[in-house]
Amino acid sequence: MKFDRDTRRKLFSHVVSVACLLCVGIAIIPLGSILYESVLKGIVVINWSFFTENQPLPCNPQFQSGCQFGGIFNSIEGTLLLIGISAAIALPLGILGGIYLSEFGRHRFGDSLRFFADVLTGVPSIVVGIVVFSLFFLLAQQGLIPTNYTLSVLSAGVALSFIMIPIVARTCEEALALVPNSTREAALALGVPKWKAVTSIVLSTGRSAVMTGALLAIARATGETAPLIILDAGSQFSFQPSAGLHQPTSSLPFSIYNWVQSAYPNWIADAWGATLVLVVLMLGISVAARLALRNKYGEGGVV
């Protein structure tokens, strides 16, 4: 069969289209497989007590009677605590930093801060983990803080905040950059001092986009595991408020990591259950954030 030149060209164009469509298909396969596996294997352990009980002792239900599946209560608790600590540090710093970059940062120094923030988002989270380990370790060595803070929920929260700060700052900046200049000018023309114009008018106009950026940063921190392996190496118990922030806690990602590596069937089963919970949580946040941005700013959004 012979084609003339034009037919050949058109045919080739179609072949490329199909090949590119195939690329999309290939990328969707692992996503589908991940969702399928975690629903299939996670759903079997999920019931009410899975959310209310602490992690079980490792055992094999086939050979040991009374082998419990337990739950992820202490993991959820640890995750919430980690989010609370890291958000308390990162959101004020990140949002104020973003305000600076957007409202005052139109100069070389602002440009270089922006550049460093972007580079910082690319630093591997395991490196952030050992950096914070070194920070707490050296401070304790100098006698400035007690040594038991080095491996604790506090140090892990600080590490997560280091990961969040550049993300929050950049998304906040980009959110504020979408606020029309006329809004600022209108406020300033009325004689409002700039700080007040920024905090009460610019920030409240861009509020939902700033919040969405913060939410995405929190989502990122929620799924982060590597710094926790270094700093917050798990606990089978609930958080003891009286024992303070220097106690280690568990968390959803850490539990999954820990249980996967074990050979105990009840832990492996719980790992899938926790995975399903984490996936639903992360996809939920991501979908909600993207829908919120899309409604407000059309396709693409801020992030």
Place this chain on the structure above:
Amino acid sequence: MSHGPTVAGVTPPPHRRRTHPGDLIFRGLSGGSAVSVLAIFVLSIILLFEASRDSLSRWGLPFLWGQVWNPNATPLSPIVFGALPAILGTLETSFLAMLIGVPLSIGIAIFLTELSPGWLRGPFSFVIELLAAIPSVVFGIWGALFLVPYMGTQVDPSLAATIGRVPLLGAPFAPSPVGYTGDGSLTAGIILAIMVIPTISSVSREAFKAVPNDLREAALSLGATRWETTRLAVFPYAKRGVLGAITLGLGRAVGETIAVVLVIGNSYTIAKSLYAPAVSIASWIANTFGESSGLEREGLLELGLVLLGISLIINVVARLILRRSVFTEGMGT
């Protein structure tokens, strides 16, 4: 967008020249917060140097090409730490990830911006974005409990029996002398490829989207097909952004920890086969740090310093490429 919030053309009346004290405080407060980014950056480098000082002075530069990691002295083998297997493993897995991930990502970006019918564009790009929302520990559990057994029983043996038999070109896929557990560089490379797809494809898409429509229309009006338009008019214009996207993806692959540590096998050797257990810098730190102490812990911190160095170089290059390209917005992550 990048020059949004300057208050152009508004000159305050003469009697209000004096800056409001609240403005000074606010500017200082927000400026201080912005500088925290720089502080974290500088602090990271200083802290890692400081915390691994003994290791740095004891092993010196040969740390980089030493092949042995031995924390326990015996009469025959003294304590020694070398980074070469981890560095090579990191490069090997990242290279594999790029080899698989880059063509797929560019194909996805081209399809979504240039070739896709409009009604497919939204759902498809949404699904690719979802891939970015999956945490790495989830890739890890899927990798360890699903992909590794699948690779070990199905993919690795059949690859070795087919491509592995081809002389020269098939050499990396040659049958493994140690059997097929499913762990190893190839599995790690595949997981990493999946994980870099959202990064590379979304940044490349921004690059393609930034190409002016005039160029497409001009090519189409000369009778070019869709593909010829993409190749001749769109791609040259977006080349730089795509290169930046690839570099950014490489940075991500180099530093990925959890998904890798669960599938690579964690054997501190220069693996002779793609199917054999290997190691990467990040995976070795994650695998060993908890039980380490003393000189070994310092060695791991120095290993972290090497990883920080590599990822800083890659990310600085990526940002320089992207900054100079015609589009700069939406490059947050």
